[in-house]
Amino acid sequence: MTGPLGRPFALPKEPVSCVLVGEGxxxxxxxxxxxxxxxxGCTVTLVVAGPDEAHLxxxxxxxxxxxxxxxxxxxxxxGRRGLVADVxxxxxxxxxxxxxxxxxxxxxxxxxxxxAEAHGAWSQTALERPxxxxxxxxxxxxxxVVGEAGIxxxxxxxxxxxxxxxxxxxxxxxxxxxxxxxxxxx
Amino acid sequence: xxxxxxxxxxxxVLVASGCGGTGRELxxxxxxxxxxxxxxxxxxxxxxxxxxxxxILETPSGLVHAVGLQNPGLEGFLATxxxxxxxxxxxxxxSIAGSSLGEYAELARRLGGSPxxxxxxxxxxxxxxxxxGVFDVREPFHAASVVAAVHRDLPRGVPVLAKLRxxxxxxxxxxxxxxxxxxxxVVVGNALPAAMPDGRQAGLSGPAILPVxxxxxxxxxxxxxxxxxxxxxxxxxxxxxxxxxAAGATAVQIGTALLHDPTTAARVAAELRDGVPLHTGTSxxxx
Ligand SMILES: Cc1cc2nc3c(=O)[nH]c(=O)nc-3n(C[C@H](O)[C@H](O)[C@H](O)COP(=O)(O)O)c2cc1C
Numbered sequence: 334m335t336g337p338l339g340r341p342f343a344l345p346k347e348p349v350s351c352v353l354v355g356e357g358x359x360x361x362x363x364x365x366x367x368x369x370x371x372x373x374g375c376t377v378t379l380v381v382a383g384p385d386e387a388h389l390x391x392x393x394x395x396x397x398x399x400x401x402x403x404x405x406x407x408x409x410x411x412g413r414r415g416l417v418a419d420v421x422x423x424x425x426x427x428x429x430x431x432x433x434x435x436x437x438x439x440x441x442x443x444x445x446x447x448x449a450e451a452h453g454a455w456s457q458t459a460l461e462r463p464x465x466x467x468x469x470x471x472x473x474x475x476x477x478v479v480g481e482a483g484i485x486x487x488x489x490x491x492x493x494x495x496x497x498x499x500x501x502x503x504x505x506x507x508x509x510x511x512x513x514x515x516x517x518x519x
Numbered sequence: 520x521x522x523x524x525x526x527x528x529x530x531x532v533l534v535a536s537g538c539g540g541t542g543r544e545l546x547x548x549x550x551x552x553x554x555x556x557x558x559x560x561x562x563x564x565x566x567x568x569x570x571x572x573x574x575i576l577e578t579p580s581g582l583v584h585a586v587g588l589q590n591p592g593l594e595g596f597l598a599t600x601x602x603x604x605x606x607x608x609x610x611x612x613x614s615i616a617g618s619s620l621g622e623y624a625e626l627a628r629r630l631g632g633s634p635x636x637x638x639x640x641x642x643x644x645x646x647x648x649x650x651x652g653v654f655d656v657r658e659p660f661h662a663a664s665v666v667a668a669v670h671r672d673l674p675r676g677v678p679v680l681a682k683l684r685x686x687x688x689x690x691x692x693x694x695x696x697x698x699x700x701x702x703x704x705v706v707v708g709n710a711l712p713a714a715m716p717d718g719r720q721a722g723l724s725g726p727a728i729l730p731v732x733x734x735x736x737x738x739x740x741x742x743x744x745x746x747x748x749x750x751x752x753x754x755x756x757x758x759x760x761x762x763x764x765a766a767g768a769t770a771v772q773i774g775t776a777l778l779h780d781p782t783t784a785a786r787v788a789a790e791l792r793d794g795v796p797l798h799t800g801t802s803x804x805x806x
Contacts, residue, residue: 335781463573466778466779466781468778469541470539470777471537471538471575471586471778472537472540472560472586473573475568475572487569510571510572
């Protein structure tokens, strides 16, 4: 056994307004994150999304850990009908968000990162990539990013991530790259 | 101690190309200086972003992979990775590939003069070479011209290791040709040519290919008894390594097993050095 591996969500030093977006099972780590943010005096707003009610992580638990919760399902079986992309801008504005945390499929992370940038908030996105070695040895989990001085480079989701700054990921390149991989691209 | 290609190595166990990251990630699991050597992932003159996803998939007892030679290019390597590796006291073997003989020669010139570089491993066997645009060396004659070009531009004392495909039918002929062209040793071998489920060119490595690589080493020993051979393919345990050494390999490299357990190379090196209880519970030692 070895761990912990990689880089986690970075916590803000100041008590700021935070929006946490989780889609599907990937939303799970956001609940403990919400706890830690609240301990630091941050205001926490949650967006929980999934294809339908059966694939939604506990909205009840979400209500316990956040001041405001928005539930979104694709089929509208509970909460608002639609995608995270449809509601995120409004949520960020309402919460006056300064930091956005997101976990879920790549298109959702892309939408959140773009909305955060438009809103002037920092975003931290947890990428879910198949990891072969998980220790940085194999270069299997490449993620195209913008590095220092704007230079394009390739990060490894396992050691440089899985949490990467949303404004650093080259989302369009990543999505093109994943198009051969139906499950992750979803 | 192991003598390979005129170099004295701390152990007969080396890290195979492309399976040790930049070295930093692996060093978290044991000092690199205690290994026989660290072979870098294959470097090209210019940086390469690597291929599309998926790059690596699991197969029964192995991995199929098409990383596409992702690397920071010669400049990036010299600026950031080499100085750090040298500081660790690691025996550094730089793996190279070029798209032309001129590129190979330039890589050899620049690397051969860089402090800390012990040897050059010429990657003549990339299983996805045609898609990565490296100089086509499927013909032994072309492989030999690459080795000759690299050898000519390296300072004395920096040997060329030629990494071949574990192609049982052609390995003896290939080895003979590259040794005649100036290679000090042959490394057998690379991942076997394979395909991804979507048909892309890829390599197959891991325990699944061990018997094939072992056969190549045995054939080389029989046909070219004076050749120095480094065995690589599927080694996971000290017992596997001993099979290769017994078949005539001077040293071994460990690749895929590190991706499963990053301590494998350190563990196998320690077991070969100290001798450890095997399954039988008796203690064995190797010279
Ligand atoms: C993810 C991965 C990347 C590799 N990259 C390289 C490379 O850049 N250059 C090279 O010569 N061999 C490369 N190899 C091949 C290995 O060095 C080794 O020759 C082969 O995998 C067989 O050994 P193994 O079964 O112990 O891995 C790579 C193998 C893997 C699994």
